[in-house]
Amino acid sequence: MTLKPAAASAASYSVSSSTNMAKTAYHRSSSKGAVYNISHTKKLANLSSYPNTTWYATKQVTLKHGSTKAVYYAVKNGAGTISGYVWHSYLTKGQAPLSLKYARSAVAMNAKTDKVVWSKNANTPRPIASISKLMTLYLVEQKVTNTGSTWDSKVTTSYSGLKRMGASSTYGGFKFNHNTYTVRQLYQAALIESSNNAAIALGQWVAGGSTPSANHQFIGMMNAQAKKWHLGNASFVSANGMEQSALRGYGYSMSGGNANMVSAKDVALIAKHLITDYPSVLSDSSRGSMRVDGQLLYNYNNLLPGRRYYDSSLKVDGLKTGFTNLAGYCFVGTGQKSGHDRLITVVLHDEDEFTETRSLMQYVYARNLI
Numbered sequence: 177m178t179l180k181p182a183a184a185s186a187a188s189y190s191v192s193s194s195t196n197m198a199k200t201a202y203h204r205s206s207s208k209g210a211v212y213n214i215s216h217t218k219k220l221a222n223l224s225s226y227p228n229t230t231w232y233a234t235k236q237v238t239l240k241h242g243s244t245k246a247v248y249y250a251v252k253n254g255a256g257t258i259s260g261y262v263w264h265s266y267l268t269k270g271q272a273p274l275s276l277k278y279a280r281s282a283v284a285m286n287a288k289t290d291k292v293v294w295s296k297n298a299n300t301p302r303p304i305a306s307i308s309k310l311m312t313l314y315l316v317e318q319k320v321t322n323t324g325s326t327w328d329s330k331v332t333t334s335y336s337g338l339k340r341m342g343a344s345s346t347y348g349g350f351k352f353n354h355n356t357y358t359v360r361q362l363y364q365a366a367l368i369e370s371s372n373n374a375a376i377a378l379g380q381w382v383a384g385g386s387t388p389s390a391n392h393q394f395i396g397m398m399n400a401q402a403k404k405w406h407l408g409n410a411s412f413v414s415a416n417g418m419e420q421s422a423l424r425g426y427g428y429s430m431s432g433g434n435a436n437m438v439s440a441k442d443v444a445l446i447a448k449h450l451i452t453d454y455p456s457v458l459s460d461s462s463r464g465s466m467r468v469d470g471q472l473l474y475n476y477n478n479l480l481p482g483r484r485y486y487d488s489s490l491k492v493d494g495l496k497t498g499f500t501n502l503a504g505y506c507f508v509g510t511g512q513k514s515g516h517d518r519l520i521t522v523v524l525h526d527e528d529e530f531t532e533t534r535s536l537m538q539y540v541y542a543r544n545l546i
Contacts, residue, residue: 188215188216188217189214189215189216189239189240189241190215190239190240190241191214191237191238191239191240192238192239192240192245193237193238194235194236194237194238195235195236195237196234196235197233197234197235197236199232199233199234200232200233200234200269201230201231201232201269201270201271202230202231202232202233202249202251202267202268202269202270203229203230203231203267203268203270203271203272203273204223204224204226204227204229204231204266204267204268204272205265205266205267205268206266207223207224208223208224208266209222209223209224209262209263209266209267210222210223210262210266211223211231211251211258211259211260211261211262212260212261212262213260213261214237214239214260214261216239216241216261220258220259220260221258221260223262223266226253226258227272227275227277228272228273228274228275228535228539229253229254229272230253230254230271230272231249231251231252231253231262231267232251232252232253232254233249233250233251233267234250234251234252235249235250236248236249236250236264237249237250237261239261246263246264247263247264248261248262248263248264249261249262249264249267251267254542271542271543274294274535274536274539276296276523276526276532276535276536277528277532278526278527278528278529278532279296279523279524279525279526279529279532280296280297280300280302280504280524280525280526281296281297281298281300281302281439281440281522281523281524281525282294282295282296282297282298282440282521282522282523282524282526282532282536283295283296283298283440283441283443283444283520283521283522284519284520284521284536284537284539284540284545284546285441285444285445285448285519285520285521285522286517286518286519286520286546287447287448287451287452287510287517287518287519287520288517288518289517290445290448292441292444293540293545293546294536294539294540294545295440295441296440297440298439298440298441299409299439299440299441300409300439300440301409301410301411301437301438301439301442302437302438302439302440302503302524302525303419303435303436303437303500303502303503303525304417304435304436304437304438304443304498304503304506304524305417305498305499305500305502305503305506306370306372306416306417306496306497306498306499306506307417307438307443307496307497307498307506307507307508307522307524308375308412308414308415308416308417308436308438308498309366309367309370309375309415309416309417309496309498310443310446310447310450310495310496310508311398311401311402311412311446312366312375312378312379312382312394312398312415312416313363313366313367313375313378313450313457314401314446314449314450314453314454315379315382315394315397315398315401316359316363316378316381316382317450317453317454317457318453319381319382320359321454325359326359327358327359327360327363328358328359328360329358329359329381330356330357330358331356331357331358331359331362331377331378331380331381331386332355332356332377332380332381332386333352333354333355333356333357333362333373333377333386334352334355334356334386335377335386335387335388335427336427337388337426337427337428338352338373338376338377338426339351339352339373340426341372341373341376341426342371342372342373347372347373347418347422347426348371348372348373349365349369349370349371349372350365350369350371350373350374350468350471350473351471352373352377353469354469357374357377357469359378359381361468361469362374362377362378363378363460364460364466364468364473365468365471365473366378366416367457367460367461367496368460368461368463368465368466368473368474368475369473369474369475370476370496370497370498371473372416372417372418373416375415375416375417376391376414376415376416376428378415379391379394379395379397379398379415380394382394382397383397388427388428391415391428391430392430394415395412395413395414395415395430395432398412398415399411399412402442402446405445405446405449407438407442407445407446408442409437409438409439409441409442410437410438410439410442410446411432411433411436411437411438412436412438413430413431413432413433413434413435413436414428414435414436417435417436417498417500417503418500419434419435419500419502420433420434420435421434422500434502435500435502435503440522440523440524441522443508443522443524444508444520444521444522447495447496447508447510447520447522448520450495451494451495451510451518451520457494457495458493458494458495458510461475461477461493461494461495461496462480462493462494463475464480464481464482464483476497477492477494477495477496477497477507477509478530479492479509479511479530479533479534480492480493484530485530485531485533485534487534487537487538489513489541490511490513490534490537490538490541491511491512491513491514492509492510492511492537493510493511493512494508494509494510494511495508495509495510495520496508497529503524503525504524504525504526504527505523505525505526505527505528505529506522506523506524506525506526506529507521507522507523507526507529507530507533508520508521508522509521509522509533509537511537513541516541516546517546519537519540519541519546521533521536521537521540523536
């Protein structure tokens with residue numbers, strides 16, 4: 177008879193029988209259970225600490241503890257860093273599903289086919305903070321490509337509200353020390369440092385002006401582009417992702433809602449259009465930092481080489497971070513692993529955006545979903 181195992185104690189278990197089995201994938205069947213050494217005297221890992229881990233069993237072992245016998249699997253995680261024995265009823269057959277704990281919405285998309293290969297609340301519009309700048313930068317690229325403008329064209333940056341925004345400890349990041357900058361300088365400031373005033377200045381330039389009235393026109397262009405792409409869950413009220421409540425103090429508030437509201441899927445599609453139509457964006461988004469006008473532009477993408485969450489196998493080279501109190505932490509990640517199509521991931525209103533993005537990317541590749 178197979179019984180539930182007794183609680184672990186100093187009295188060790190002994191092997192009653194052991195049978196090799198074909199390597200079989202399992203994952204936890206509940207939040208209970210743990211991985212033990214074969215004598216059951218040492219707990220090696222709680223299954224609850226590995227909710228997305230697939231355990232590979234290669235042996236079935238019946239362990240005896242007093243008058244009790246119980247069937248265990250000899251298991252090892254995919255990375256091979258943890259191995260031990262788990263009571264069979266704490267496991268269920270099959271690879272572990274992915275469960276992002278914090279992200280309220282998330283998407284993994286094949287950039288070549290637009291196919292969504294994993295999602296969570298993919299079509300729910302949410303505030304997206306500085307992720308909004310991807311649409312702004314797309315329209316900048318479009319103007320440079322389709323008109324007589326160049327990356328060296330001058331953008332007027334003299335409006336007082338933008339200078340005050342750049343000097344803000346909360347919304348700044350790139351100070352407007354001059355009344356003009358080149359398109360290239362502001363593009364890099366908006367993408368790498370996520371400069372809010374640079375994004376607005378670029379939008380005004382795209383619309384043909386340098387004041388809030390041109391910004392109003394540019395917001396219309398953002399929404400028109402979203403409509404052209406058939407993004408049914410996207411609406412914009414700012415060029416940089418700041419909420420109207422924050423923009424009001426700088427002269428840039430407008431009607432239409434407090435925040436840009438975009439679904440995770442539509443964010444992924446915006447990123448897809450930007451990367452596909454203007455792949456050179458990745459040359460800048462993959463930079464850890466650079467200097468423009470003597471100011472340091474720091475890239476907050478912590479999946480890049482040398483950063484805390486870097487995984488060399490994922491080949492991450494972009495794309496954009498974002499945060500406001502309303503939007504939470506948002507991140508659009510992208511990379512192209514050898515032998516695979518380019519992957520785009522989006523997590524919105526997250527609390528652990530880089531860990532969850534990395535888990536999502538690893539999950540997609542491990543299951544050959546792309």
